[in-house]
Amino acid sequence: MTWAVHARSRCRLCGSDDVAEFLSLGDAPFTDDFVAPSSAGREFTAPLSVWVCRACWTAQTQHDVEVGEYYRDYNYSVAASPFAQTFMRRLAQETMARYGLGPGATVLEIGSGDGAQLAHFQALGAHVLGFEPSADLCAASRARGVPVNQRLFDARTAAEIGNDMLPADAIVLTYTFDHLPDPLPFLEAVRGVLHPERGVLVIEVHDLERIMQRRETCLFEHEHSVYLTRRSFRRLLERAGFELLTTELLPDHERRGNSLLVVAAVEGHRHAADAPEDGPANLERWETYAGFAEEVRRSHDALRRYIRDARAAGRRIAGYGAGGRGVMTLAGAGLGPGDVAYLCDRSPHAHGLLAPGSHVPICGPDRLAQDPVDELIVFSYGYLDEIREQLASELAASPRLTSVLDLLSPGSPMGTP
Ligand SMILES: [Zn+2]
Known part of the structure; x- marks a missing residue:
């Protein structure tokens, strides 16, 4: 793999040069660059730090x-999870029902993956x-009957969309923006x-407000360029000629951990906006950011101490969930592997490989039966209940x-999703 890192010196959104670093995470790998044991230590790593623009208060890298060749030849999908399926079905239903879209409506998805989300719109006649x-x-x-263009979306791509799909009634992006x-x-x-009057733009991103409350710094990664809040997102949408309609398309319990789900329409649209709450103003004050690095250091210390104290007491620990978290x-x-014996994941794409950076081996959950541990730290915590049920049915003793x-955030009121 060849790669190059290009530095910026201005805000990605407003162009201001008053951009300040507030968190430096040291050398970090790509989240999905799993390595063969024989290549451990040769995977990509580069310094990862997070900045905030003090003109428009948007956090960003x-x-x-730039990756020379597209090296991701495997693709992790959680589409099989019942929780994710329900989320996608509800997103399609609510988008269609709330914004008056019926059969024949045109829906585009950017970063459409295996087509699972669009299939739910298709089932409603879109x-x-x-x-x-x-x-x-x-x-x-394509195998499931969802048409797709194999490319990124930009102004040039947009000009090539067939007239039968334009103007679009809904454009959807989940964890792509x-x-x-x-x-x-x-x-x-x-x-x-x-569509300038009835079209809606539905975007789901990670919510910086929750990342900071939960010390969920694992979501800061090379692949993410901006970290938005309700306030900074509204400002960005307005800058681009959109109005924010709602941040409450789906209730919290139906969304994935850390989700900020916004619906916007082109200025001059004919929808009713529900005047979404703007979120706390403290994310627009430098003091909040200035103190954050110390909180992160403490939360990482607490995690390490918890694991190493358990190890010292003779208990074995493994992890669950080889996703970005x-x-x-x-x-x-x-x-490292001396702390966490292995990381299980149901998806086989990385079995037999090591997690980049930590070099903890990845395997299937079947290893829990052959090579038991005392405790399993669940990183994909949004699926904790599903994981608990599955393991209870598969293992003699969970x-x-x-x-x-x-x-990571002991004692925090936001400690559990
Ligand atoms: Zn800015």
Whole structure:
């Protein structure tokens, strides 16, 4: 793999040069760059720090990583999870019902993956089209009857969409928007293809407010360019000619951990906005950011201490969930295979490989039967109940399950999703 890191010196959104670093996480890997044991130590790592623009109060990275060849030849999908399926079905239902879209409505999804979300819109009678750069995921999407263009979405791509799909009634992005290096031109391209009166833009990103409350710094990664709050998102949308309609399309318990789900429409639209709450103002004060690095250091110390005290007392610990949360928490807290024996994941894509950064081995949950542990730290905490049920049905004796959030933010009222 060849790569280059390009530094920025201005805000990605407003262009201000008053951008200040508030958290430095040291050398960090890519979240999904699993390594063969023989190549451990040769995976990509680069300094990862997070900045905030003091003009528009948008948290962001100030670097872009350019990867020479597209090395991600496997694709992790949680689409099989009942919770994720319900979320996608409800997102389609509420978007269609609330904004008056019926059969024949046109729905685009950018970063459409294996087409699972668009299939739910299709089931409600919508005409759908996805945009997805991964060849494997496009093949999976077409196999289920969801049409997809294998490419990224930008102003040029937008000009090539067939007239039968334009103007679009809804454009959907779930956990894709915060990967865009330049969100503003992207939003302008979207505005050009969205129906000016009835069109809605539905975007789900990680909520910086919750990341900071829960010390969930594993969500700071090279792949994420911006970290939005209700306030900074509204400001960004207005800058691009949109109005924020709601942040309450789905109730909290139906959304995935850490979700900020916004619906917006082009200025001059004909929908009713529900005047969403703006969130706390303390994320627009430098003091909040200035004190955060120390809180993160303490939370990583607490996690390490918890695990090492258990090890010293003769207890074995493994992890569950080899997604970004597991990989980045282990790497960020400086943990290794001497601390966490292995990291299980139901998806086989990384079995036999090591987590980048920490070099903890990845395996299937079947290892828990052959090589038992006393405690399992669940990194994919949003699926804790499902994991508990599955393990109870598969294992004679389940280890104790602990959500990583409870270890990172002990005593915090936001400690459990
Ligand atoms: Zn700015």
